[in-house]
Amino acid sequence: MHSKVALVPCGSYEPERVYQALRQGLDLVGGIGKYIRTDEKVLLKLNLVREADADRAVTTHPAVAEMLARILSEEHYSDVSAGDSGGFGSSIKSMEHLGMREELTKYGCRMAAFDEAVRTAYPQGIHAKEFMLARDVVEADAVISVCKMKTHALEHITGAVKNQYGCVQGKHKAAGHTRYPSAESMARMIVDLNLLVRPRLYIMDGIVAMEGNGPTSGDPVPMNVLLFSTDPVALDSVFARLVYLDPESVPTEGAGAQMGLGTWKEEEIDLVTPDGQLSMGDAVAKYGRPGFRVNRKKGKAEGIMNTITILRFLKPAPRIDADKCRKCGVCVESCPVDGKALRFSKGRDHPPVYNYRKCIRCFCCQEMCPHKAIYVRGRR
Ligand code: SF4
Ligand code: SF4
Structure with missing residues (x-):
């Protein structure tokens, strides 16, 4: 080719x-x-x-x-x-x-x-x-x-x-x-x-x-x-x-x-x-631009270990910067997980809260937040 x-x-x-x-x-x-x-x-x-x-x-x-x-x-x-x-x-x-x-x-x-x-x-x-x-x-x-x-x-x-x-x-x-x-x-x-x-x-x-x-x-x-x-x-x-x-x-x-x-x-x-x-x-x-900020880590291979729940906590995860969050709810609406992996569980006066047990790390919430309030833990 x-x-x-x-x-x-x-x-x-x-x-x-x-x-x-x-x-x-x-x-x-x-x-x-x-x-x-x-x-x-x-x-x-x-x-x-x-x-x-x-x-x-x-x-x-x-x-x-x-x-x-x-x-x-x-x-x-x-x-x-x-x-x-x-x-x-x-x-x-x-x-x-x-x-x-x-x-x-x-x-x-x-x-x-x-x-x-x-x-x-x-x-x-x-x-x-x-x-x-x-x-x-x-x-x-x-x-x-x-x-x-x-x-x-x-x-x-x-x-x-x-x-x-x-x-x-x-x-x-x-x-x-x-x-x-x-x-x-x-x-x-x-x-x-x-x-x-x-x-x-x-x-x-x-x-x-x-x-x-x-x-x-x-x-x-x-x-x-x-x-x-x-x-x-x-x-x-x-x-x-x-x-x-x-x-x-x-x-x-x-x-x-x-x-x-x-x-x-x-x-x-x-x-x-x-x-x-x-x-x-x-x-x-x-x-080229050597200082370009991009995730350069190699992805983990898929396999049985990936299914072990505890490893979920070691994977990169989305986080909300409370100072930037405007409580618009776009992230909650964007979450594709049944029953939602983040919700306004503390009320609409507070940023949504993640349930990392449910979160599949698709980062749709991070992608859709209109106010740059969500970042990926470890990659800020
Ligand atoms: S989309 Fe962003 S600004 Fe809106 S509630 Fe979620 S984190 Fe906050
Ligand atoms: S990363 Fe995906 S599954 Fe997790 S809370 Fe955000 S949208 Fe939902």
């Missing part, structure tokens, strides 16, 4: 600069026409995990989505939409919050609500045989995954592979967390999902990435790159290397390689830039 990843430097979200960088990246991977016919129905699968300002680096930046819509319009793609199914709230509201409606409409791109689920069988799935996909995904001929470069509490990073989890419609994502509770099982399920949805192209917004308490409560950090590939495992491995993270420690990387989605191996990746081919070492030296 040999995969190509294009890396294009881009130091700002100024729309014209983003437009030029997207054009360069698409040219480097052979042009959009190589992957999608103009008469096909195209879906831009953004990362709109929840409503947030563009400069917080929580979502795919609107300039990237808008300039991609512009390029597709200029290339005569007539049926294009953009959307995601975030973890909480409506993705249409997220796009409106980001001010995308007018620009997307200008380029003939519709906003997709991802509000209807379609039970989709996947008998050839290695780990998951069925998904509740958003109808917008099922009805698209071609998906372009426009992901965001961010850290993630459970999977270390959320990039190209993980972005497809938003293809699972709304509340059905919670069931996935309870059915696949470990980072490794979740990763395998998401790899199956990638193999089912098969995005034709992956584009990563790494102009400003998120480090620290990602994927929604971390800190923006300029990485100044856009990455492009048809192989999401290879693309994520370049992201990982740029932040000095061993790709092998990322669950979606190992699962992706084992299940045939792609490769993370350096010798199997051609890295191209507008200045020509670059070795991984040179790319890391030129564009």
Whole structure:
């Protein structure tokens, strides 16, 4: 297996600069026409995990989505939409919050609500045989995954592979967390999902990435790159290397390689830039950020020991910073565990309280807290 990843430097979200960088990246991977016919129905699968300002680096930046819509319009793609199914709230509201409606409409791109689920069988799935996909995904001929470069509490990073989890419609994502509770099982399920949805192209917004308490409560950090590939495992491995993270420690990387989605191996990746081919070492030296705050610990292997209750107390766990908590209840609503693993057991005047015996460490609460009040113990 040999995969190509294009890396294009881009130091700002100024729309014209983003437009030029997207054009360069698409040219480097052979042009959009190589992957999608103009008469096909195209879906831009953004990362709109929840409503947030563009400069917080929580979502795919609107300039990237808008300039991609512009390029597709200029290339005569007539049926294009953009959307995601975030973890909480409506993705249409997220796009409106980001001010995308007018620009997307200008380029003939519709906003997709991802509000209807379609039970989709996947008998050839290695780990998951069925998904509740958003109808917008099922009805698209071609998906372009426009992901965001961010850290993630459970999977270390959320990039190209993980972005497809938003293809699972709304509340059905919670069931996935309870059915696949470990980072490794979740990763395998998401790899199956990638193999089912098969995005034709992956584009990563790494102009400003998120480090620290990602994927929604971390800190923006300029990485100044856009990455492009048809192989999401290879693309994520370049992201990982740029932040000095061993790709092998990322669950979606190992699962992706084992299940045939792609490769993370350096010798199997051609890295191209507008200045020509670059070795991984040179790319890391030129564009990498060694101080990027990301969990670099290797995950524990699954096995019988994982089922011993006492080990639950040794695992990283979510915690609430009482000074930051505004008692909004989003975390409680987001918890997928039957009967909830955190509740307002001391009343609504106090932060919710965890029941770590019930908690499956999915970190949905940490991901959805709108006030950066939840962190993962030991990784603050
Ligand atoms: S979501 Fe965050 S701010 Fe809201 S109650 Fe939970 S911890 Fe507090
Ligand atoms: S309390 Fe948080 S980490 Fe624990 S199961 Fe619920 S959402 Fe997941």
